[in-house]
Amino acid sequence: MNRMPAMPTILKAGALLLSLFLGHCWAQDKGTLTPQLLPPLTNPADANTPAKALFGRAIDAAALEPEPIGFYSRGCLAGAQALAPDGPHWQAMRPSRNRNWGHPELIRFVERFAPAAAQASGWPGILVGDMAQPRGGPMLTGHASHQLGLDADIWLRPMPVQRLSRAEREEESSFTVVRADRLDTDTTTWTAAHQAVLRTAAMDPQVQRIFVNAAIKRAMCRTAKGEPWLRKIRPEHGHDYHFHVRLSCPAGAEKCSPQDPTPEGDGCDATLEWWFTEEALHPKPPATPPPPLTLAKLPSQCRQVLEADGLVRVRQ
Numbered sequence: 452m453n454r455m456p457a458m459p460t461i462l463k464a465g466a467l468l469l470s471l472f473l474g475h476c477w478a479q480d481k482g483t484l485t486p487q488l489l490p491p492l493t494n495p496a497d498a499n500t501p502a503k504a505l506f507g508r509a510i511d512a513a514a515l516e517p518e519p520i521g522f523y524s525r526g527c528l529a530g531a532q533a534l535a536p537d538g539p540h541w542q543a544m545r546p547s548r549n550r551n552w553g554h555p556e557l558i559r560f561v562e563r564f565a566p567a568a569a570q571a572s573g574w575p576g577i578l579v580g581d582m583a584q585p586r587g588g589p590m591l592t593g594h595a596s597h598q599l600g601l602d603a604d605i606w607l608r609p610m611p612v613q614r615l616s617r618a619e620r621e622e623e624s625s626f627t628v629v630r631a632d633r634l635d636t637d638t639t640t641w642t643a644a645h646q647a648v649l650r651t652a653a654m655d656p657q658v659q660r661i662f663v664n665a666a667i668k669r670a671m672c673r674t675a676k677g678e679p680w681l682r683k684i685r686p687e688h689g690h691d692y693h694f695h696v697r698l699s700c701p702a703g704a705e706k707c708s709p710q711d712p713t714p715e716g717d718g719c720d721a722t723l724e725w726w727f728t729e730e731a732l733h734p735k736p737p738a739t740p741p742p743p744l745t746l747a748k749l750p751s752q753c754r755q756v757l758e759a760d761g762l763v764r765v766r767q
Contacts, residue, residue: 479692482547482621501743505757506588510549513586513759517555519599519700520587520752522708525744527753528587528600532558540576541565542610544620550581550590554600556701557582560657561603564696571651572644575612578625580604580693586756589744599707601698605652607645607691629666629691633732636670646671652696653680659710662687662695665726672719681717686726688734706752 492504506527517530531552536543541561543551553561561579569576583600584590596602606625615623628641649671652661665686675681687695700707714722725731746754 479624481624482545484547484618484621498747499745501589502746502749502753503589503591503743505746506584506586507591509584509586509588509757511585512552513756515756515759519554519601519704519707520756521599521706521750523596523599523602523697523710525748526587526598526708526750527756528552528554528583528598529752529756529759530555531583531585531587531600533585534558534561534579534582537614538562539566540569540610541579542576542615542620543579544606544615545580546617547621548581550584550597551579552585552587552600553582553603554698554701556657556698557600557603560655560696560698564652564655568648568651572609572647574609574644574648576610577648578606578608578610580606580625588749588753588757596697601700601707603696604693605648605696606693609644625692627691629664633664633666634727635666641667641670646674649684649694650675650678650680652694653683657698658683659697659699660685660713661697662690664689664691665723665731666691667694668718668723669727672717672723675717676719677717679717681719682713682715684718685713686718686723706750 492500492508494500495505512531512533513529515529517528517532519528520526532555534543534551534553534557536546536551538561565577565579568574580603581594581597582603583597587598587600589595589598594602607628608625626640628636628645630637645667649661649663649667652658660683662685667690668684668686671681671684697710700709746757
């Protein structure tokens with residue numbers, strides 16, 4: 452796969468993407484009510500074109516049977532569904548990003564998790580952050596994973612009683628529950644309700660693991676040590692404003708590459724303490740950043756997902 456054939460209209464015209472795509476798009480970056488045009492790709496069929504520049508221009512799902520293809524950080528998604536902006540006990544944040552897509556299993560997870568989390572915590576509901584792009588794949592900015600439609604970010608801020616407006620969803624942010632020194636949770640923001648929400652997510656049988664800041668894991672080990680569900684709560688850099696839920700490959704999804712099983716035990720051991728060392732708290736960036744993924748580095752079926760016309764529209 453050295454050259455790409457001519458692309459359908461999804462890649463021939465300039466895609467109307469968010470102005471925030473022009474810079475880093477982390478969990479707390481604001482959205483926009485006035486999206487800006489990106490210029491069309493000069494040569495989308497060039498084999499060196501980053502895959503993120505291709506998948507980032509899709510605004511609708513590929514009209515194929517739902518299927519996650521590849522691994523969470525190297526794959527794509529056929530037949531994605533969009534999460535409704537509002538539902539019982541949830542609101543989707545940053546709608547201008549168009550990252551509220553997922554495999555049907557992820558949509559079903561949010562639909563059952565949101566009311567369960569509200570009941571367990573007393574929150575009115577949850578705020579859902581980034582999920583996946585309409586066809587999955589690498590994102591123009593931000594996440595390395597979220598490529599299969601099986602990952603979702605949940606903000607560590609309760610949904611307010613009064614529904615947020617579109618402008619508020621683009622502008623308002625979550626808040627950190629981690630202390631400034633990164634060694635523990637902030638007692639002014641971290642509550643038992645947060646733990647109840649995380650426990651509810653971890654108890655869901657479809658959840659493979661949940662990424663949180665190590666300080667959150669440390670706090671949970673103090674109060675839930677030995678609980679079998681705690682093994683799913685995995686420390687990771689960042690994740691102090693939101694937590695990241697990852698679902699297992701759905702049954703029968705033969706092209707989905709599964710994540711390694713979570714290690715035995717509750718994770719409240721010496722491996723957790725490493726996260727509070729100087730090496731972990733202040734990691735050095737790689738001397739040479741890895742090159743961006745190209746389409747040739749993704750599973751071959753991702754070409755079909757990218758080129759499928761289906762219901763695709765082009766923002767122009």
